[in-house]
Amino acid sequence: MKIIELAIEFEFNGQRNCIYPSLIVLNHELTLVDTGYAQFLPLIEEAIVEHGYELANLKNIIITHYDDDHIGSLYDFKQKYPWVHLIASEEEAKYISGAMKSERLGQAEAMLENMVGKEREFGEWFIRQLKSLKHVPIDEQVRDGEVILNGTCRVIATAGHTSGHISLYFPSVQSVITGDAAINEEHKLTIANPQFCLDIKEAERSLQKVLDLQANTYYCYHGGKLVLS
Template sequence: MKIIELPIKFEFNGERNYIYPSLIVWNNELTLVDTGYPNFLTLIENEILKSGNEMDNLKNIIITHYDDDHIGSLFDFKEKYPWVNIIASEMETKYISGQVKSERLVQAEQMLDKMSHEEMEFGKWFIQQLKNLKHVPIDEKVRDGDMILDNKCRIIATPGHTSGHISLYFPGLNSVITGDAAVRENHELTIANPHFCLNVVQAEQSLAKIKTLKAENYYCYHGGKFTFSGGKR
């Protein structure tokens, strides 16, 4: 088994940005973790092909949480690769499948009332982005401590950024895929954008939780791979 970082380059507001979905390769089967923004299908496909893998081998997609940069292209992936098994936590499943209005949309609508005139335009745009996301049924619901991928991966509940956020721990690889439970920033691991955390206290606790695993590699969706080489954690 190995984890491949997929650097996805894009422009937003005239600035160059990156996200880093992860690809898990095991027994010639591929598992993609998170699917980028809407219309990122081709960008992610190209990186998977550049890594020497074939899209026909895509078996699973794991969603760490409901946010437009993580589930934006999920519908497109499921439509193009209908055999793919989609995995998410029980709580996030409600939002991804459209059973319940997403926490992020509720938060965005509430924040709109407190925004300045300058911020209002972005706030309205963001709300529309969330409303435009297409709902997708989840095939496999997971809970904290569940073992998946032939018992090579443990689900770690890491609430805070969203209530049902999960991270993935690979004991055999001494690695964690963090989702937004941690971002790589200024050569350290920190919580993702506190302004948008649904519960900052929980987010701090979840960051501490995955640091306690003392993994060597932390694959962060924002900021990229972080490797501990000893010293303070």
């Protein structure tokens, strides 16, 4: 098996940005981890094809957590590739499917009450973005410590950024896909957007949990791959 970093470049507020979904290749089958913002389907498809793989072999999509930059194109993927098996934690599945209002939306609405001016404009825009996300039922709900993908991947509960956030550990290649439990900032693993963590103490514990795995390679959604040895 191998893990491929997909570099998805885009422009936001006049600045160039990049996110890094991961592609897991196992026995000629593909598993995508997180799907970018809304309308990022073509960008991710292009990146997969550029690496020499066919979307017909896309078997699974794993969602680390409910945030618009991670689930934005999930609905589009499921519509275009209806056979794809969707995986998320039990907690996040409730928000992704629409069974419950998302924590992130509740947080954004609460924060809006104390915003003014340009900050409030952005807050209102962000709430619209969250409300525009289309819900998708999750096929498989996973728990901490569960082994998936033919025994190659262990689910690691990494709450804090959101309550049901998960990371993925691959012992055979000493690698971790961190989601937003850790980002690569100046070649160091740190917490993603601590001001928006739903529980900063949990986020700190989860970061340590990820570090304690002592992996050789950390695939960070923000900041890109970090190779430690």
